[in-house]
Amino acid sequence: MQNKIYKSLTIGILFFGIMAFFNACQDDEIQQNNQQEHIGANPNQVSLDFFKSTTKIQNIDTFAKQGLNQTQNGYLARNSNTAYELSDFYIDTDVINQYILNDQGDLSFSFKIHFLDDNYIPEENYNLVIQKDINDQWTASIYLLIENTDTNSDDYFSSIERIYHSNDLPAGVLGRSGSGFTLMCGDTYTFNCQGCTGACDLCSICVSVTVTCEMIYISEPEEHNNNSLTDPSFNYNGGGGGGSSNTADYLDDLKDECIADIASELGLSAEETDCLSDNSSFSEACGLSNDISNYLADNQISSNPNGGLGFLMNSPETEEIATAVVNAICDNNESNSLILFEQDYKSRMSVSEKQIFESMSRFNQLGYLANAQKATWKSEELFPNSLRNGKGDAFRHAYWNALNVILLGDNLAESLATAHEDQPPTYTYSYKETQMDLFNNEVGRSKHSWFSDGFSSLTNSILNSITNGELRYLSHLQGGGSSGLATYQSQLIPTN
Amino acid sequence: MKNLTIIFLISVSILSCDKTKRTDFKKIILTDFTKKKIDTLIPHKNKTYYSYYIKVKGEINDSVKIKRKDHYDIILIGNIDTLINGDYYGNEKIIWVFDPFKATKGELEIEYGL
Structure with missing residues (x-):
């Protein structure tokens, strides 16, 4: 009896222990489940092929954008100050959430979209929802979801707004065709998605709509101008030709900043700082002046300000790179992020x-x-789910090589990128990764003249080459996802 | 049996409360060459990664195999001071397998991270 x-x-204690183990390890899972909460339905991740066969929409890009151009002249108010060109966004097809909306089996599909505006606001998220x-x-709808910066609030989004629907005009755009009184109908949306973190697709299950109409006076809209899409401080000249000495001015500004830093560190007076600016010893103090001169000479910037390089130096993406480089030279200390990255990167060259490199x-x-x-940051931002052997990987290599041609010239860019792949194989099919990387490197190098090719940024140019299938990625990756090791079945396939 | 149950429960509570389970860096000293050791590096969310690495330093009486799961074996012999690394972009867990292989004695300091 005592034995029994x-x-x-003992069995009871063991059972309790096992339960305690499972309970204590579920923190992450519970959090994830909350994130995916959706009233009435659970999301289901599907492939692009499934989406195409279900909806018969073969080109989601064309489908989502054609209505925009017809109904709104391609533009939509984001807020009172700035505007987005709706045709200028990228649809991430790596992760497609499918929702079953009702018992009749009606579906919706939601995609993450990225506006290709370097002036974008990080807290803003955009979802494209396709439903009947x-x-x-x-039909296509676009929702703007603004992340809540209030840490005391449980709501993940501070606001959710439908900014476009292919069947009607959003309130902010109505009446843009002319001035005068017009009947304006505004939709008021009630969202039941409080607490969800992006998985909610904003379909009819969780959004109820009330329509109210009133007569209002619409003023003639201001003429749209490409410059409004870019940072005004950046002075981009998209008109073709007419490039000025912006590049030289910009680098001069950086040089001045560097001198100011040195002067501040040494505690120099204003006169001494001016003297330092005019003195050739600046190059010894900072190591920058000669580099800039050589750089300008090497790349013929000053003699060819209207070329692709001149324009790219005027783009936010390259401006950021130039600033990082100059800051690293000026700082020259171990805490600089580029210097830290250098230690990391050099060890795996x-x-x-x-x-x-040396x-x-x-x-x-x-x-x-x-x-x-x-290139790593940009690919993470645009393709977070396909960074190994997927489209994100293809983008990274192409973008990186295009930047290298612009900053280093074609020969040096090719030598470095090809040499980077000169590594011993790490697994049976790693040679397929190398083939993919070399292919995308080469395509990327041909994309350095993005401006004369008619694109508004290098990013757009590379994304276009993904949409057109000019880049390659590997099929049949390990685990069956959009990112992973190559397998014996993996083949290089076009990115469209 | 009673002792076993107590040890089991203590182990369970320690393991289940282990806050280091999501880790992208480890440093271990290997002196037991009787069995394989397997460890997993898990990338942090919202952190940018560029590479993985493993540093091995020490001396053993024969050869050990160090292997990243699904990759080729790396065989190290005798007096070791080496660094192995490669491209990595934070998409997957990295599982390291430390196999004593032919070594029976020695000490290896192994540092691995993302």
């Missing part, structure tokens, strides 16, 4: 890549590193 009690007690209307036609000027070395860093 003892045995039962009452006439059984597929191939022998041949390292030899080339022979480069300091400015070019840091430019090369900053390009790699920028």
Whole structure:
């Protein structure tokens, strides 16, 4: 009897222990479940092929954008100050959430979209939702979700706004065709998605709509102008030709900043600072002046301000790189993020890549590193789910190589990128990764003249090459997802 | 049996409350060459990664195998002071397998991270 009690007690304690183990380890899972909460339905991740076969929409990009151009002249008010060009966004097709909306099996599909505006606001998230209307036609809606910065609030989004629907005009755009009184109907949306973190697709299940109409006077809209899409401080000239000495001015500004830093560190007076600016010893103090002169000479910037390079130096994406490089040269301390990255990156360079790298000027070395860093960040931002052997990987290599051609020239860019792949194989199919990288590197290098190719940024140019299938990625990755190791079945396939 | 149950429960509570389970860096000293050791590096969310690395330093009486799961074996022998690394972008867990192989004695200081 005593044995029986003892045995039962032991089993009870063991059972309790096992339950405690599972309970204590569920923190992450519980959090994830909350994130995916959706009233009435659970999201289901589906492939692009499934989406196409279900909706018969073969080109989501064309489908989502054609209505925008017809109904709104391509523009939509984001807020009272700035405007987005709606045709200028990228649809991430790596993660597609499908929701079953009702018992009849009606579906909606939601995509994350990225506006290709370097002036974007990080707290703003955009979802494209494709679902059928009452006439059984597929429609597209775009929702703006603004992340809540109030840490005391449980709501993940501070506001959710439908900014576009393909069947009607959003309130902010109505009446833009002319001035005068017009009947304006505004939709008021009630969102039941409080607490969700992006998984909610804003479909009819969680959004109820009230329509109110009133007569209002609409003023003639201001003429749209490409410059409004860019940072005004950046002075971009998109008109073709007419490039000025912006590049030289910009680099001069950076030089002045560097001198100011040195002067501040040494406690120099204003007169002494001016003297330092005019003195050739500046190059010894900062190591910058000669590098800039050489850089300008090497790349013929001053003699060719209207070329692709001149324009790219005027784009926010390259301005950021140039600033990082100059700051690294000026700082020259171990806490600088580019210097930290250098230690990391150099340790995994191939022998041949390292030899080339060591022979480069300091400015070019840091430019090369900053390009790699920028390409990683950009691909993470646009393709967070396909960074290994997927579309994100293809984007990273193409973007990185295009930046390298712009900053270092075609020959050096090709030598470095090819040498980077000169690594011993790490698994049976790693040669397929190398083939993919070399292919996308080469395509990327041909994209350096993005401006004369008619694109508003290098990012757009590379994304266009993904949409057109000019880049390649690997099929049949390990685990069946959009990112992972190559397998024996993996093949290089076009990105469209 | 009673002792076993108590040890089990203590182990469970320590393991289940382990806040280091999401870790992208480890440093261990390997002196037990009788069995394989497996460890997983898990990338932090919202952190940018560029590479993985593993540093091995020490001396052993024969050879050990160090292997990243699904990758080729790396065989190290005798007096070791090496650094291995590669591109990594934070998409997956990295599982390291430390196999004593032919080594029976020695000490290896192993540092691995993302």
